[in-house]
Amino acid sequence: AQTVTQSQPEMSVQEAETVTLSCTYDTSESDYYLFWYKQPPSRQMILVIRQEAYKQQNATENRFSVNFQKAAKSFSLKISDSQLGDAAMYFCAYRSAGDNDMRFGAGTRLTVKP
């Protein structure tokens, strides 16, 4: 079974600084997708970034980028120029290709200090 591990329960960053959230996963599959979701106090899960396993290039969305290391099964999220609105729970998620059920990590609570 696929598992997703987020080893940082909490992280803190100064506004305008850069922070990296860690995620590792375990799978025997070769075709899959990885995601980072943000869950603010409103509870709605918002997709931050998505990475297809077959793509070697790391995904980037504005201030958010990932470091995808397929061999190491690592998928970290880098947030540049952190803003107060980035404060939230961040979840790393895995999904097999051809399936719609996602496996989530335990989450990392990010605090942004002004």
Next chain:
Amino acid sequence: KAGVTQTPRYLIKTRGQQVTLSCSPISGHRSVSWYQQTPGQGLQFLFEYFSETQRNKGNFPGRFSGRQFSNSRSEMNVSTLELGDSALYLCASSVGRNTEAFFGQGTRLTVV
């Protein structure tokens, strides 16, 4: 374009009762997945429906069931509620497989 709508937002039920939660997906989305979120177990997959058929099911007891209607709206039902069923229930919709999943704001269920 309207997002994923879950109703009700909050619910309080008594042990032993049953409850039905509703999810209206984004227009054009045919896949609806349900997740349970608790502080202890985190986010866990319940089941997925596509074109009125359950396509996948997580590791939950038979008290948890669901269905999908022809307009893609989905309901999940929990019978004989237990205190441990208290959770945030999230619904996600997508066009189909290998496409983005969009989440609703969830239904907060409290069992007393």
